[in-house]
Amino acid sequence: MSLDLTATEEARRQIEICNACRYCEGFCSVFPAMTRNKAFADGDLTQLANLCHNCRGCYYACQYTEPHEFALNIPAVLAEVRVESWERLARPAALARLFQSQGVALAGLLVVVLAWFFWALSAWRPDTGAGFYAHLAHTTMVAMFVPAFLGPLVLMALSIRDYWREVGGGRVGFAHIWAALGSAARMRNLSGGHGEGCNFEDGDRFTDRRRVFHQLMMYGFLLCFGATSSGTIMHYVFGWQAPYPLLSLPKLLGVPGGLMMVAGAVGLAWLKLRADRSLGAARVWGGEMAFVLLLGAVALTGLALYAATGSALVGPLLAIHLATVMVLFLLMPFSKMVHGFYRLAALVAEAGAAGAKT
Amino acid sequence: MKDWPETFDLAVVGGGNAALCAAITAAEAGASVLILEGAPKPYRGGNSRHTRNFRCMHRGPMFPLTDAYEEDEYLHDLMLVTKGKTDENLARLAIRSSEECLGWMQDHGVRFQPSLSGTLSLSRTNAFFLGGGKALVNAYYNTATDLGVCIAYEAQVTHVHLDGGQITHLDAEIAGQPHTIKARAFVLASGGFQADLDWLARAWGPSARNFLIRGTPYNRGVVLRDMLDQGAESVGDPTQCHAVAIDGRAPKYDGGIVTRLDCVPFSIVVNKDGERFYDEGEDVWPKRYAIWGRLVAAQPDQVGFALIDAKSIDLFMPSVFPAVKANTVEGLATAMGLDPEAVRRTVDGFDAACRPGPFHPTELDGLRTQGLDVPKTNWARPLDTPPYYGYQLRPGVTFTYLGLKVDANAQVHTPHGPIRNLWAAGEIMAGSILGQGYLAGFGMTIGTVFGRIAGKEAAAHVA
Numbered sequence: 028m029s030l031d032l033t034a035t036e037e038a039r040r041q042i043e044i045c046n047a048c049r050y051c052e053g054f055c056s057v058f059p060a061m062t063r064n065k066a067f068a069d070g071d072l073t074q075l076a077n078l079c080h081n082c083r084g085c086y087y088a089c090q091y092t093e094p095h096e097f098a099l100n101i102p103a104v105l106a107e108v109r110v111e112s113w114e115r116l117a118r119p120a121a122l123a124r125l126f127q128s129q130g131v132a133l134a135g136l137l138v139v140v141l142a143w144f145f146w147a148l149s150a151w152r153p154d155t156g157a158g159f160y161a162h163l164a165h166t167t168m169v170a171m172f173v174p175a176f177l178g179p180l181v182l183m184a185l186s187i188r189d190y191w192r193e194v195g196g197g198r199v200g201f202a203h204i205w206a207a208l209g210s211a212a213r214m215r216n217l218s219g220g221h222g223e224g225c226n227f228e229d230g231d232r233f234t235d236r237r238r239v240f241h242q243l244m245m246y247g248f249l250l251c252f253g254a255t256s257s258g259t260i261m262h263y264v265f266g267w268q269a270p271y272p273l274l275s276l277p278k279l280l281g282v283p284g285g286l287m288m289v290a291g292a293v294g295l296a297w298l299k300l301r302a303d304r305s306l307g308a309a310r311v312w313g314g315e316m317a318f319v320l321l322l323g324a325v326a327l328t329g330l331a332l333y334a335a336t337g338s339a340l341v342g343p344l345l346a347i348h349l350a351t352v353m354v355l356f357l358l359m360p361f362s363k364m365v366h367g368f369y370r371l372a373a374l375v376a377e378a379g380a381a382g383a384k385t
Numbered sequence: 386m387k388d389w390p391e392t393f394d395l396a397v398v399g400g401g402n403a404a405l406c407a408a409i410t411a412a413e414a415g416a417s418v419l420i421l422e423g424a425p426k427p428y429r430g431g432n433s434r435h436t437r438n439f440r441c442m443h444r445g446p447m448f449p450l451t452d453a454y455e456e457d458e459y460l461h462d463l464m465l466v467t468k469g470k471t472d473e474n475l476a477r478l479a480i481r482s483s484e485e486c487l488g489w490m491q492d493h494g495v496r497f498q499p500s501l502s503g504t505l506s507l508s509r510t511n512a513f514f515l516g517g518g519k520a521l522v523n524a525y526y527n528t529a530t531d532l533g534v535c536i537a538y539e540a541q542v543t544h545v546h547l548d549g550g551q552i553t554h555l556d557a558e559i560a561g562q563p564h565t566i567k568a569r570a571f572v573l574a575s576g577g578f579q580a581d582l583d584w585l586a587r588a589w590g591p592s593a594r595n596f597l598i599r600g601t602p603y604n605r606g607v608v609l610r611d612m613l614d615q616g617a618e619s620v621g622d623p624t625q626c627h628a629v630a631i632d633g634r635a636p637k638y639d640g641g642i643v644t645r646l647d648c649v650p651f652s653i654v655v656n657k658d659g660e661r662f663y664d665e666g667e668d669v670w671p672k673r674y675a676i677w678g679r680l681v682a683a684q685p686d687q688v689g690f691a692l693i694d695a696k697s698i699d700l701f702m703p704s705v706f707p708a709v710k711a712n713t714v715e716g717l718a719t720a721m722g723l724d725p726e727a728v729r730r731t732v733d734g735f736d737a738a739c740r741p742g743p744f745h746p747t748e749l750d751g752l753r754t755q756g757l758d759v760p761k762t763n764w765a766r767p768l769d770t771p772p773y774y775g776y777q778l779r780p781g782v783t784f785t786y787l788g789l790k791v792d793a794n795a796q797v798h799t800p801h802g803p804i805r806n807l808w809a810a811g812e813i814m815a816g817s818i819l820g821q822g823y824l825a826g827f828g829m830t831i832g833t834v835f836g837r838i839a840g841k842e843a844a845a846h847v848a
Contacts (some may be wrong), residue, residue: 047643047705050437054497065703087523090434090641094427097636097643198761220515221496229521287616 034107038072041099043269044091044267053220054084056107056210056377062381072154074194076108077373079353080216082225083306084233106308113365116186116193126361130311133358137321140357141350158270159345163263165269168349172356179359186360187372196376199382207374211245214238228301237298244291244322245367250284253328282333285326292323311363318363325351386559392567393419395840396555398542398608399574400424401431402518402829403811405525406836407843409493412532414844419568420529421540421557422509423575424603428639429538430575431524432600432784432812432828435641437518438511439490439833440826449497450487452509455735456480459510463824466675470820472620479818479827480791482834483569487512490833494524504694506671511826517642518829523659536568542566542575542608547615551805569806570843573797574836576759576812577785578606580638585782588624595633595687599781602638609813612789621786627823628678633688633777634706646776647701649677650764651746652691653735654778656684659718659727660661662736666763667692669749670701676821678780690721693730695770700746708774715732717773736767784828795839806846808839 032040042061045051052058057079064071083102092276105123110127117123125132153164190196190201210216215226216236224235257276261267271277304312335344358364393478395411396413397404400422408418411661422429442459459480463471496515501503507513514521528624529536537559544556555566580602585593597729613619635644650670654677655661661681667673681689698708711717715725738754753762788809795807795808811832818831 043703044643044705045706046703047645048517048641050514050520050642053515065699084516084520088520090517090519090639091643092427095639219496220498223496232527 034104034111035072036378038076038104038237039067040107041097041101041104042067042072042075044097044099045085045101048091051085051088054088055080055082055216056102056374058085059227060359060377060380072108073112073190074373074376076112077107077190077194078216078369078377079105079109079367080214080225081106081307082217082219082227082237083303084219084226086306087226089232100306102306103308106306109369110308110311111191112193113369116189117360117365118182118185123362123365126358127314127363130313133314133317133354133362134218136358137350137354140353141347144346144350144353145343148342151317155204157268159332159341160269162342162345163349172235172353175353177358179356183368184361186365187368190369190372191376194373194376196372198381199375199379200382203375203378203382206378207371210374211371214242228298236294240291240294240298242291243287244295247284247287247289247326249323250280251288251329252284254278254281254284278333281329285330287328289323289330292319294324295319296323315363318358321351321355321362386537386564386648390417392569393417393535393661394568394570395419395570395572395574395843396421396566397574398545399431399572399576399811399813400429400538401574401576401811401832402433402436402521402525402535403813403832403836403839404431404572404574405522405529406833407574407808407840408529408534409525409532409812410837411570411572411802411844412529412534414841414848416570416829416844417848418480418532418534418639419528419566421536421542421555421559421566422536422538423541424538424706425440425669426538428601428603429526430519430601431604433522433832434519435517435600435639436514436521436826436829437642438507438513438826439483439829440824441487441488441512442480443484443487447487449512450500450509454510459483459732461829462510463819466814466822466824467820468822471818475791475793476818479831479834480796483830484708486830486833486837489837490521493528495521496524497722499538507825514556520702526563540564545571545573545608545611545807547799547804550799550801551809568643569847571807572815572836572839572843573608573612573789573807573809574811574832574839575608576601576604577608577788577815578609579604579782579785583607585626585785588787589626590662592682592687595779596628596682597633597635597640597644597779597781598638599629599631599640599644599783600638600803604812606785609787609789613643616799617804618790619787619816620790620814621788621820623787624786625821627675628682628780628784629674630677630681630689630778631781632704632706632731633779635779635781640705640781643705644781645674645693645702646704647674648691648693648697648704648776649674649778651692651697651700652776653732653761653768654689654691655728655731656690657686657688659723659731660727661731661757661759662689664760664762666761666765667668668763669726671825676723677778678782681778683779687780690723691776691778692717692728692768693774694768695772695774696766698774704776708776710772710774712771712773714768714773717775721777732768735761735765736769739765739767773810783823784812784815784818786820788812788814791813791817791835793838794842795835796842808842810835 091099114123223233227237254277332344392414395418498515540559542557546553631644718725718728738757754765791814796803797807
């Protein structure tokens with residue numbers, strides 16, 4: 028990669044070479060999107076970068092990778108443009124630069140929040156309450172977590188709105204959202220086009236591991252989210268308070284979801300250790316790894332908390348679990364967490380653009 | 386190399402499509418196989434690395450191919466481009482065998498995709514590799530590795546020892562160190578000689594030094610030369626190479642597909658004196674791109690300049706480098722190093738010869754000039770709408786025709802008869818079938834068909 032070009036300029040140089048070849052059209056959505064252009068504005072490159080799932084198929088199939096003088100490395104340059112777009116569109120941007128690239132910063136924040144929860148649990152311990160509400164009252168928890176969840180969500184929404192403007196996204200139709208959700212649900216862009224997976228961690232051999240582990244994480248996360256949501260509804264609508272038995276919606280969703288997230292986190296971390304860092308955004312490797320481990324920690328501590336029901340470990344485990352969840356929420360606009368929002372937006376925009384063409 | 390056997394059953398010289406097909410076929414038949422690839426690993430695969438499809442006979446729709454493409458039509462297409470310079474028996478063998486190759490290729494890791502954008506005209510005849518030729522090469526190397534085939538990179542074979550009607554061993558340099566390679570059978574699949582500029586210059590004339598080589602710099606014909614010097618029978622015109630007109634700013638070697646330019650039918654092409662020299666609109670580009678290498682090669686300094694105006698810039702596939710752009714014809718000529726007055730005269734003469742009429746970029750529209758010594762017989766529109774764009778054209782050599790003559794078993798011959806344990810496949814013997822011209826995707830067909838035959842025969846020889 029040239030040192031005297033910005034990532035966007037370098038991406039433009041590389042994509043213009045790609046656009047004269049087009050051998051990779053079948054791998055993913057990036058190349059068919061590329062062929063609709065002859066010139067690439069900055070916003071076009073932002074969109075292509077966010078459409079790229081870093082499957083690396085195009086790198087290994089490319090005749091023009093180094094040592095060839097064209098020196099193409101599309102997965103790496105798009106990863107860098109993608110990360111820069113997340114930093115640019117986040118508010119405040121400096122936090123994104125810090126937490127995307129520095130796993131240490133994420134761990135540091137976790138320690139601070141953890142210490143704070145230990146203090147809160149001892150200072151605000153309620154007089155009554157069952158299960159973990161004996162340690163921290165429901166209303167206290169709600170008072171802490173609602174703003175910690177909604178605040179970052181609002182920031183995220185503003186960033187996505189800016190993204191939409193930058194890439195020139197058109198009117199959103201139901202069909203576009205449906206197509207994007209369908210693509211994400213099957214992680215179609217990690218299928219390699221032939222359904223045999225991607226080139227993430229095993230050189231030029233195709234494997235489905237990344238797709239499998241990612242989907243374990245994604246569906247596990249959604250199940251856990253569903254567990255929390257169902258608990259909230261049961262609490263407020265039906266007046267049925269935690270702790271819930273195993274055969275209740277929060278547990279039926281949460282326990283498998285948590286197990287899936289743990290498996291997904293272990294798998295994704297293992298793949299990340301095996302994968303060639305020079306084909307991704309190498310400078311944010313630490314932040315990405317920390318984010319995977321944080322997700323795993325959220326799930327693992329949640330499961331541990333359930334397993335420890337009734338024992339003396341509930342107090343400290345509750346503090347640890349709440350701290351991981353809090354950090355996950357707080358960092359939503361500044362961590363790798365943003366990739367889900369931007370990727371979905373990119374898929375919706377692509378569905379719209381592809382539809383407009385045909 | 387320390388875990389290599391003393392003697393392999395089969396040594397394959399070369400590491401492209403034909404070599405891999407031979408190695409895989411022989412290994413599956415139980416032979417111990419060594420591949421000697423001359424290039425370092427990142428450049429492995431020879432010119433197969435730059436290919437994108439496989440021309441395939443089929444009697445009905447067969448993924449990814451539509452409709453049918455039968456033997457006689459395929460042969461007819463071959464006869465058109467070679468003007469009969471082919472061995473019809475070998476040609477029919479390649480064509481007939483191509484159908485069963487499609488499944489074999491998929492069984493050994495190759496994946497296909499529907500026709501690429503801009504190539505829909507080939508969706509019936511040519512099966513496109515998902516990811517292109519390098520993806521095919523990668524898949525075959527993985528398959529070969531899984532079969533236990535040994536692979537040596539940077540392995541340049543310097544001499545093939547022919548003794549008493551059979552090959553005894555090879556001299557090779559592997560990563561700079563001399564080695565003697567012993568095997569009971571040998572397959573030569575090391576390509577043509579198009580990357581050896583000295584050889585090209587001897588064959589074609591000194592102007593060949595100005596040619597660009599579209600593919601690998603490692604096809605220097607060392608093994609081909611060595612075999613010819615030892616009396617192996619040859620086929621194909623030794624003075625000829627297949628050249629197309631490509632972007633003159635392309636790298637000297639290995640520019641591959643992206644350096645092609647599809648603008649000629651919508652342009653006027655002048656030489657370095659600013660004069661037109663051939664009908665740019667003679668036929669649709671897929672039928673004419675192959676002659677332009679030769680046309681440009683015949684011009685002074687082996688260079689041409691395609692000039693278009695704003696009306697036509699979006700009518701063809703994007704180029705790898707941006708066009709030279711100017712707001713006047715004179716400005717464009719100056720920017721391209723041409724005499725502005727000479728180009729102005731040519732453009733004025735051309736514009737005056739254009740006639741009004743309907744313009745259809747995708748078909749022969751008969752919109753022709755009148756009264757020019759060098760007419761343009763289709764798509765002739767005046768260059769009158771700024772900005773103006775220009776591309777430098779140079780001949781880009783794809784392959785050479787001279788090769789080893791083989792029989793239907795892919796076996797190599799001397800005037801005394803077949804060499805008992807030597808077979809050849811791919812570009813090194815393609816001249817047997819493709820004596821002139823080129824048919825898209827046919828090189829991969831020859832390589833696959835004869836690679837498999839060579840591997841099968843070699844394995845049977847040592848069984």
